[in-house]
Amino acid sequence: MNRRETKQKEGILKVLSNTRAHPTADQIYDEVRKDIPRISKGTVYRNLQVLEEDGAITELRLDGTLSRYETKQENHYHFRCEKCGRVSDIDMPVDKKLDQRAEKRTGLKISSHQLEFRGLCKECQN
Amino acid sequence: MNRRETKQKEGILKVLSNTRAHPTADQIYDEVRKDIPRISKGTVYRNLQVLEEDGAITELRLDGTLSRYETKQENHYHFRCEKCGRVSDIDMPVDKKLDQRAEKRTGLKISSHQLEFRGLCKECQN
DNA sequence: TTAGGTGCAAAACCTTTGCCATCCC
């Protein structure tokens, strides 16, 4: 199962590298299609899986129904606007002590945590 | 749009009141069907929406492709086993200072946060 | 009586998969 470089895979990665919008698979598809009109959705989904397996991107499963994607980066927190649904990164250090604290209280083996803030983004505050 | 009490709605609420398992819509359907064999999935989904609108239950949208449900309670943290997928509540106070801290750093209007710990549950540690 | 709720089935979505053609190494 040796991986190959293809223009489809590169196109998808390029879209994700050029945005901070945490797009859904469908949004990625629309964007890549501008460069590669005949690309199929199946290919987008397959490559998103492959890219995540290879550690190049992260699948965000914070919403429940739709997956969103971002290029791999240090674990960080997210913000979701309760009105418009947009997701953005929060520039705030990840508090690893939370894991230890929760581990002590529960006896579970905890390796990480995901945190999503909710509220109103700047545009939606008006 | 006055709400009515129906045995279907009561049955769904009863299932959620009697479990800590954060079941999916499908699991709720299976459980309710023991009491109300002719209930349909559409009715389950419709009632889950209604119950959430009325504040009786909460739809958990942290991680995963499937929505999970629980009866309404104080905001609290969750744990998801990375191996078996089970979700459980964490008995740990919600740190409201996190919201203030994030608000200061970002200028966003933050009203709450959702936190999900990940790791291995007791059963899966073996 | 009557507006809201139910059951059933079809539709709508999102994601995965099978198949064969195509491409990369």
Add this chain to the structure above:
DNA sequence: GGGATGGCAAAGGTTTTGCACCTAA
């Protein structure tokens, strides 16, 4: 050449919806 990848379309799985019938108030 040969295995990995792509395009297309069909299949899968979850959730929503249209409609005729039912039922709580």
